[in-house]
Amino acid sequence: MGINRERLKKQFAELISIDSVSFRERAMADYLRAALGELGIEAFEDDAAGRIGGNAGNLYAYFYREDFDPAEEMTPQTAPVLFCAHMDTVSPGTGKRAVFHEDGRITSDGTTVLGTDDAAAIAEILEALRGIVEEGLPHRNIELLFTAAEEAYTAGSSAFDVSHLRARTAYTFDVSGPAGTVSGTEPTLVEFRVRITGRASHAGFEPEKGVSAIVAASRAIACLPSGRIDPYTTFNIGQIEGGTGLNIVPEEVCIGGEIRSLSDETVRLLCREMQAAFESEAATAGAACEVTLIPHLTAYRVEEDDPALRRYRETAARAGITARTVRNFGGSDTNTLRRNGIAGITAANGMHRAHSCEEYTTVDELVKAAAVIRNLME
Numbered sequence: 001m002g003i004n005r006e007r008l009k010k011q012f013a014e015l016i017s018i019d020s021v022s023f024r025e026r027a028m029a030d031y032l033r034a035a036l037g038e039l040g041i042e043a044f045e046d047d048a049a050g051r052i053g054g055n056a057g058n059l060y061a062y063f064y065r066e067d068f069d070p071a072e073e074m075t076p077q078t079a080p081v082l083f084c085a086h087m088d089t090v091s092p093g094t095g096k097r098a099v100f101h102e103d104g105r106i107t108s109d110g111t112t113v114l115g116t117d118d119a120a121a122i123a124e125i126l127e128a129l130r131g132i133v134e135e136g137l138p139h140r141n142i143e144l145l146f147t148a149a150e151e152a153y154t155a156g157s158s159a160f161d162v163s164h165l166r167a168r169t170a171y172t173f174d175v176s177g178p179a180g181t182v183s184g185t186e187p188t189l190v191e192f193r194v195r196i197t198g199r200a201s202h203a204g205f206e207p208e209k210g211v212s213a214i215v216a217a218s219r220a221i222a223c224l225p226s227g228r229i230d231p232y233t234t235f236n237i238g239q240i241e242g243g244t245g246l247n248i249v250p251e252e253v254c255i256g257g258e259i260r261s262l263s264d265e266t267v268r269l270l271c272r273e274m275q276a277a278f279e280s281e282a283a284t285a286g287a288a289c290e291v292t293l294i295p296h297l298t299a300y301r302v303e304e305d306d307p308a309l310r311r312y313r314e315t316a317a318r319a320g321i322t323a324r325t326v327r328n329f330g331g332s333d334t335n336t337l338r339r340n341g342i343a344g345i346t347a348a349n350g351m352h353r354a355h356s357c358e359e360y361t362t363v364d365e366l367v368k369a370a371a372v373i374r375n376l377m378e
């Protein structure tokens with residue numbers, strides 16, 4: 001029977017109409033739990049909400065064959081496979097609406113993102129499951145994970161306890177580009193926070209007694225690289241905040257930024273360089289300096305003989321789609337899963353121009369991505 005195009009369109013539009021910006025995925029989690037329940041699949045929610053400061057945790061579920069016995073030794077045929085997508089969207093994502101155009105394109109109304117990132121993946125997974133359940137088809141032992149706050153440096157999946165899963169292979173659908181696109185790399189990403197504390201003083205009466213945290217920070221920033229440093233590495237200072245008044249020598253300044261690179265080693269070197277620059281300029285000025293490094297992603301590369309990639313490639317080919325790997329400079333839940341011993345890949349869900357109000361997909365692409373997902377499940 002294959003993919004039910006009209007049902008998929010309807011499902012997609014319904015998911016898009018649910019507000020689900022990062023850390024506010026409650027309505028989406030409730031919707032998904034009910035939708036899975038209708039298919040006879042019970043979903044569980046973990047306690048990540050409280051730990052990440054959101055209003056929903058990660059949702060996980062099992063869709064095993066009746067003869068599945070976890071006590072038996074797993075074979076390639078019985079080993080569970082995980083299907084993963086994230087529930088949150090970026091902003092502006094409140095009041096989203098899917099607008100279907102005559103030529104098959106689907107966009108937002110222009111005032112918000114569309115939310116194909118990652119609602120397209122959720123719609124495709126639900127359509128694949130629905131088809132299998134309704135037609136009573138044999139299927140793999142399937143596990144499902146719908147994460148919260150992926151867009152916030154994978155906060156949700158990072159707080160997820162993978163011991164809820166038996167799968168050691170995962171497919172996450174969260175890459176831009178045509179059906180068949182697979183993320184071949186992901187970077188290491190480290191967030192940094194710097195606090196420089198000088199001494200406040202009246203800027204007009206006795207500036208000599210003050211130590212300007214802003215001046216110390218500026219000198220350090222001026223020595224640091226910025227933007228794209230090499231083809232595999234970027235460095236960004238994205239936030240700076242400090243000072244309390246125009247006539248006060250600023251006592252404190254806080255700086256935030258990120259470093260990402262496909263080379264883990266390069267990130268380590270840049271972290272050291274950044275830290276040394278702030279510490280040395282602070283010391284010269286007579287200020288104190290505190291640097292905090294928060295690692296979010298660990299670089300990986302999918303090898304050509306990776307089992308998940310091989311299986312995806314074969315499955316896509318059966319649906320007439322050629323798989324191709326691309327270099328990805330963003331993270332995904334695959335990164336977290338891999339850190340926790342679950343080998344997986346991130347593949348296309350049919351989205352284009354994600355994270356912008358020009359985000360779009362097409363009905364054909366949704367259908368193609370859903371077809372690949374369904375084949376992976378069968």
Ligand SMILES: [Zn+2]
Binds near residue numbers: 086117174
């Ligand atoms: Zn995404």
